[in-house]
Amino acid sequence: MIRPERIDDATISHIEDALNIALAQNDLYGPQAVLPTVTAQQAIARALLAQSPDRLRPRLLNVHSQLAQLAGWMHFDLRAFDLANASYEAARESAHEAGNDSLVALVLCNLSYLSTWRGSPRTGIDHAVAAQVWARNVDDGLLRSYAEVIAAFAYATSGRANACLTALDAADDVLANGSGAESSVAYFHGPGLALSFRSDCMYRLGRAADAHQAAVSSLELIGEGYTRNRALAYVDLAHAHIESREIDHAAQVVGEAAGLAAACRSDRLSEIITDARAELTPWADALCVRSLDELMADYGFSTRR
Structure with a gap:
């Protein structure tokens, strides 16, 4: 079905359009609804690469890398960690072949986040440091800031407070000096997400007051369209x-997160919210926690007692 003479700019434009739609839908509806579309488009791009004319190959490699990166993120959200890692590696390979330093840096960021999440923060640091190096090669402040907060997350998880704070401050400095890119591969990043990472890092480092301040500020800045990011904040x-x-306040905001997660299903997000509810177990008999349990049950969550 796929012949070299059928591969033209319009063919690739159709895949790019599908990618952009999938990106927007994933932010709103989550991976369960969107992953099949992304997987199908990735398979088409991979098949086209086998027969692509030389002049179109870089463009095809870029869109294949973006699709594989997005599929990796979705698998990560669905807690299919091995599939996520495989998708990220495919994305990195295509990005390197295309010579796209921005995509290489983004994929390395997500490999770092995945490694840290899986309990290997030192491997996460390896990937994050590599991401920082590649990000410095491009004029993309959002990407450079994202690489810094990903590094901070790995440092905080491994207990390296000074390195964490240095990376967080570097991320803020980059954002304060302007994004540097009109169309960034880290389009989702910004001051709100940076503050959310800061809050998470401060919590991991045992600095509750700083975590609280950063979380409140992040919620003021993260747009309504970024459902998952708001839930995490x-x-x-x-x-x-x-x-x-x-x-009382904790139960209320866990309920807010559960409500957002109900509209944007993600196994990983659901686990995070369920774990937050589990931290309230010592107060399970309090009225606010019992009300939270009822609310979460309405949203389809199970609670841990």
């Missing part, structure tokens, strides 16, 4: 409230 805020024994 609410969880960040819940952690800070729990550390301060502000149980």
